[in-house]
Amino acid sequence: MRFVHETLCQRVVFAPGSAAEAVHDEVGSSRVMLIGTRLDVPAVLRWDEVVMHVPVAVAERARAAAAARQVEVIVSVGGGSATGLAKAVALTTGLPVVAVPTTYAGSEATNVWGLTANGRKTTGTDPRVLPRTVVYDATLTATLPTELAVASGLNALAHCVDSLWAPRADPINAALAGEGIRALMAALPDDREQMFYGTYLAAVAFASAGSGLHHKICHVLGGMFGLPHAQTHAVVLPHVLALNAPGAGGRITLDELQDLRRRVDAPRALRDYGFEEDQIPAAVEAILPVVPDNNPVPVNAGNLKQLLHDAWEGTR
Incomplete structure (x- = not known):
């Protein structure tokens, strides 16, 4: 400790x-x-x-x-x-x-x-x-459409998950993130008050732990290609979790996330939001220099390109 x-x-x-x-x-x-x-x-x-x-x-x-x-x-x-x-x-x-x-x-x-x-x-x-x-x-x-509530809620969930392996991840952040994961997965998409509770826990964990691989990817995609913030996070999250699953500490599994995504009809593919397949190499080039050194799985041009292609295509 x-x-x-x-x-x-x-x-x-x-x-x-x-x-x-x-x-x-x-x-x-x-x-x-x-x-x-x-x-x-x-x-x-x-x-x-x-x-x-x-x-x-x-x-x-x-x-x-x-x-x-x-x-x-x-x-x-x-x-x-x-x-x-x-x-x-x-x-x-x-x-x-x-x-x-x-x-x-x-x-x-x-x-x-x-x-x-x-x-x-x-x-x-x-x-x-x-x-x-x-x-x-x-x-x-009350007027937040369910589709946007789902994308935004998965963005909050991404704060929790990324906090488990971010540069300043620690046991306190993991505890906050774990409770945030529990609250968000139970509340999505309709229990809006519990959603705020989970969102706050997620953000506190993220503020302390820092940006992990997931957020580094999404910041590049948003800034370079103008992709919508919440939907981008919602699409990319399962692909980063698939890569980094050993760093999640058992607090959320890929199967659990996929079950949730099916239940709430989550955004699936980056191409649905304007990201083009021929933009993947430029994204890889921009993301690689900002990949955190402590990411639980080594990231290289090959596996990052595959991750982005899967997210573009909407591969399960």
């Missing part, structure tokens, strides 16, 4: 049916920038330009607007793209963020930021981007 574990400091509020009131309690009379879906919260700036993978140009426009309106706190309401934009503004301004998720992206519980420019997604960690408070209100997911 020799390891170093870091726990991030954050306030988490579960407020079913009362997100607006909970947010008001957190921000008081501060000058609010509201990013994403409208919520009944007074704001000096309402910002609805939210783009997947947070292009740098969008972040710069949001930062300029926040400065011009003398914003004091950012409230993000929406999925990972809304949270990601709030983080991008916080990264350079130091403004506190109150995150109100409406999907299971999990970004709200991490200090990870991501920005995309020239077809390449850059990620990093910074304490300034960790939301000061997260408000979970499952009623806000």
Whole structure:
């Protein structure tokens, strides 16, 4: 038992049916920038330009607007793209963020930021981007289509699974990830409150453990080829688990994941989301340099190319 574990400091509020009131309690009379879906919260700036993978140009426009309106706190309401934009503004301004998720992206519980420019997604960690408070209100997911709930929930599950072999994996992260796996697999796709519970555990484990092979692959695919975030994670996860199964510690098996995917009719193939077969070599070239050194199975051009081809084709 020799390891170093870091726990991030954050306030988490579960407020079913009362997100607006909970947010008001957190921000008081501060000058609010509201990013994403409208919520009944007074704001000096309402910002609805939210783009997947947070292009740098969008972040710069949001930062300029926040400065011009003398914003004091950012409230993000929406999925990972809304949270990601709030983080991008916080990264350079130091403004506190109150995150109100409406999907299971999990970004709200991490200090990870991501920005995309020239077809390449850059990620990093910074304490300034960790939301000061997260408000979970499952009623806000009422209009989330089942298909997207499934993809987003599998994205949350990927945070758990990747945490089992990520660069800073440790027994505490494994315990959080194990409970997150249990909650998410039982709740998908309809128990939205339990989904938020599992999502939070998954994100806390991921924030501490870091990005493993799965996330390195998906960040490249999203940044280079503009693939949708949640669906990409949902498609790629079983293929990474098939490769890395010895590192999962028995907390989830490939058969269990495949059974879940059949039950919820999960996204199956990257080609369904615009990824072309002839793009695989470029993806392999971009992924190989960022493969974590401690991945439980050696990764080379051959097995990575096969993994991506299987994910493109939708091979079981």
